[in-house]
Amino acid sequence: MxxxxxxxxxxxxxxxxxxxWRGSLIRQLEELSGRRGWELDAPLFADEWRRRYGPSMDEVLTGELSWTNLDDLHRASLLALLEATSIEASPEDINDMVEFWHRLxxxxxxxxxxxxxxxxxxxxxxxxxxxxxxxxxxxxxxxxxxxxxxxxxxxxxxxxxxxxxxxxxxxxxxxxxxxxxxxxxxxxxxxxxxxxxxxxxxxxxxxxxxxxxxxxxxxxxxxxxxxxxxxxxxxx
Amino acid sequence: MxxxxxxxxxxxxxxxxxxxWRGSLIRQLEELSGRRGWELDAPLFADEWRRRYGPSMDEVLTGELSWTNLDDLHRASLLALLEATSIEASPEDINDMVEFWHRLxxxxxxxxxxxxxxxxxxxxxxxxxxxxxxxxxxxxxxxxxxxxxxxxxxxxxxxxxxxxxxxxxxxxxxxxxxxxxxxxxxxxxxxxxxxxxxxxxxxxxxxxxxxxxxxxxxxxxxxxxxxxxxxxxxxx
Structure with missing residues (x-):
């Protein structure tokens, strides 16, 4: 005691x-991708996005990157990830996707x-x-x-x-x-x-x-x- | 709309x-002062303490005093106020009084x-x-x-x-x-x-x-x- x-x-x-976070991202990715008619493997996309989380924070921890909050790190990771896909996300879609992390x-x-x-x-x-x-x-x-x-x-x-x-x-x-x-x-x-x-x-x-x-x-x-x-x- | x-x-x-804040301070001052047998005019004491709040923050706003949080400003004001009285407050009493502001x-x-x-x-x-x-x-x-x-x-x-x-x-x-x-x-x-x-x-x-x-x-x-x-x- x-x-x-x-x-x-x-x-x-x-x-x-x-x-x-993973189940909630997958659910929201599937909803958005269904509305947009994207060919997107939601679990794989969620895992790839999350995989960039540690390395992005490490850049801040080492001082390579000045203080950057998590929304902005998520955004940068997302842009890099989207570049590697054929998904055509609008600026509104990208804002929405960054905010998926606000709705877990x-x-x-x-x-x-x-x-x-x-x-x-x-x-x-x-x-x-x-x-x-x-x-x-x-x-x-x-x-x-x-x-x-x-x-x-x-x-x-x-x-x-x-x-x-x-x-x-x-x-x-x-x-x-x-x-x-x-x-x-x-x-x-x-x-x-x-x-x-x-x-x-x-x-x-x-x-x-x-x-x-x-x-x-x-x-x-x-x-x-x-x-x-x-x-x-x-x-x- | x-x-x-x-x-x-x-x-x-x-x-x-x-x-x-005023009613709550008076109540707590009266309780403590009753337990300690102090001769204390609780409403006056509360008002005097509060009167030092603006001037103490002004010292921080003008840069005369480096950043100091409100608990510490309250403590400094209280010590100054107690000096002007015949109240014999122990260090524990003083901590307790600073925390009156946490229990409004x-x-x-x-x-x-x-x-x-x-x-x-x-x-x-x-x-x-x-x-x-x-x-x-x-x-x-x-x-x-x-x-x-x-x-x-x-x-x-x-x-x-x-x-x-x-x-x-x-x-x-x-x-x-x-x-x-x-x-x-x-x-x-x-x-x-x-x-x-x-x-x-x-x-x-x-x-x-x-x-x-x-x-x-x-x-x-x-x-x-x-x-x-x-x-x-x-x-x-």
């Missing part, structure tokens, strides 16, 4: 942990589980998504965040330690009072080194059938199947 | 507009009215309060903000135009799509010049019986008695 008593804040990774559906357990957690904790995002994306996304998916925290507020992407430090500093709490929730062991390992508490949520379908990630027992304080189970584990 | 259609975001001044009660119409507005609009704070103060305050008062925007995110206090510009930029919306809600005509006049829409909410008791502010008809798009009336005027 000591562990739970120390926690005051629950911060959540969003893409993959709270929302099903939550995993079924997330909205109610997050709402339960807010009864006892300060619950927020801790995402590489920019603020507008996260605010619009919360409206779309019905997520009752107490606070939107974002790489955009620190001008540093995760998993740069200063991204976590600067966002948590806005809450005026110690890192040790914060539970970070993510479906990605690498992020939990990084925040564990900063003294944050860690919860792994299993999302076996995040990448479709491309294989799933597993928790690292030695750094995870909680491991669960969804936000409802996490809320129960935290006694809410 | 055109005016309402243009609005996508509702941002609210907090102190005085959403919460009764809402005006009765605010929680439900704000919740109604969130059904149709992105609804957020636009306050000189720092993020931690606003997040804790929302929990205390039951305010369902979609997003916490603050002078702290821009490192500029209201009514510096860049404070509004930088916060609204985080939402990736034009200033003209934002309705600013405040009980203070001066603030509405400033944001009106930036192209924002304006709603005046009358709070005749904000300063107790020290007189009340009145709307400036020429710059106010909506004028109402509370958030419930504003929600109705906006068709929610």
């Amino acid at each position: 000591g562990l739970t008593d120390d926690i005051d804040v629950v911060l959540c990774d969003v893409f993959g942990t709270v929302v099903d 559906d939550a995993w079924p357990d997330a909205p109610d589980g997050i709402r339960r957690l807010t009864k006892r904790f300060i619950v927020g995002t801790m995402s590489n998504g920019n603020v507008a994306l996260l605010v619009n996304g919360a409206k779309h998916a019905g997520l009752a965040w107490d606070v939107i925290l974002s790489a955009e507020l620190a001008h540093r992407y995760k998993k740069d330690a200063d991204c976590y430090r600067e966002n948590v500093a806005l809450l005026d709490r110690p890192l040790s009072s914060v539970l970070m929730v993510a479906a990605h062991p690498g992020e939990l390992e990084a925040v564990s080194k900063l003294g944050m508490k860690t919860a792994f949520i299993s999302r076996p379908m995040e990448f479709g059938d491309h294989g799933q990630t597993l928790p690292l027992d030695q750094i995870v304080d909680f491991s669960c199947e969804g936000f409802d189970e996490l809320a129960a584990a935290l006694g809410v | 055109g005016l309402t259609d243009d609005i996508d975001v509702v941002l609210c001044d907090v102190f005085g507009t959403v919460v009764d 009660d809402a005006w009765p119409d605010a929680p439900d009215g704000i919740r109604r507005l969130t059904k149709r609009f992105i609804v957020g704070t636009m306050s000189n309060g720092n993020v931690a103060l606003l997040v804790n305050g929302a929990k205390h008062a039951g305010l369902a903000w979609d997003v916490i925007l603050s002078a702290e995110l821009a490192h500029r206090y209201k009514k510096d135009a860049d404070c509004y510009r930088e916060n609204v930029a985080l939402l990736d919306r034009p200033l003209s799509s934002v309705l600013m809600v405040a009980a203070h005509p001066g603030e509405l006049e400033a944001v009106s010049k930036l192209g924002m829409k304006t709603a005046f909410i009358s709070r005749p008791m904000e300063f107790g019986d020290h007189g009340q502010t009145l709307p400036l008809d020429q710059i106010v798009d909506f004028s109402c008695e509370g958030f419930d009336e504003l929600a109705a005027a906006l068709g929610v």
Whole structure:
């Protein structure tokens, strides 16, 4: 019970942990492509777009590219990806596609589980998504965040330690009072080194059938199947 | 109806507009002073503390003082104020008093009215309060903000135009799509010049019986008695 008593804040990774970005992108790509009569392999397109996410952030992390928010990185990746296809997307289509990331559906357990957690904790995002994306996304998916925290507020992407430090500093709490929730062991390992508490949520379908990630027992304080189970584990 | 259609975001001044800072400070000052056996004129003390708020922000606005968040300005004002009294406040008492500003009660119409507005609009704070103060305050008062925007995110206090510009930029919306809600005509006049829409909410008791502010008809798009009336005027 000591562990739970120390926690005051629950911060959540969003893409993959709270929302099903892949299924939501595929659904929206299929809708748009159907309306436009494009020949588009939506799952492949979604995966290729997402594959450019890490490398695009790395350019910002290394300083090769000055601060650029995620909408703009998504746009640049999309333009590069479209160049490699025969799809004729209009400027309006491209704007719409960038905003697909503002309309991602939550995993079924997330909205109610997050709402339960807010009864006892300060619950927020801790995402590489920019603020507008996260605010619009919360409206779309019905997520009752107490606070939107974002790489955009620190001008540093995760998993740069200063991204976590600067966002948590806005809450005026110690890192040790914060539970970070993510479906990605690498992020939990990084925040564990900063003294944050860690919860792994299993999302076996995040990448479709491309294989799933597993928790690292030695750094995870909680491991669960969804936000409802996490809320129960935290006694809410 | 055109005016309402243009609005996508509702941002609210907090102190005085959403919460009764004066009544809440007096209540908390009386409780603490009763427990400590202090001879303290709570309404006078609250008014004196608040009177130092504008001048302390002015030091930051002019650059005389580097960026300092509101908790720290409140602390400095409090220490100066305590020096002028015979009150013997411990360091714990002082921390507690600074946090009085994190536990302000809402005006009765605010929680439900704000919740109604969130059904149709992105609804957020636009306050000189720092993020931690606003997040804790929302929990205390039951305010369902979609997003916490603050002078702290821009490192500029209201009514510096860049404070509004930088916060609204985080939402990736034009200033003209934002309705600013405040009980203070001066603030509405400033944001009106930036192209924002304006709603005046009358709070005749904000300063107790020290007189009340009145709307400036020429710059106010909506004028109402509370958030419930504003929600109705906006068709929610």
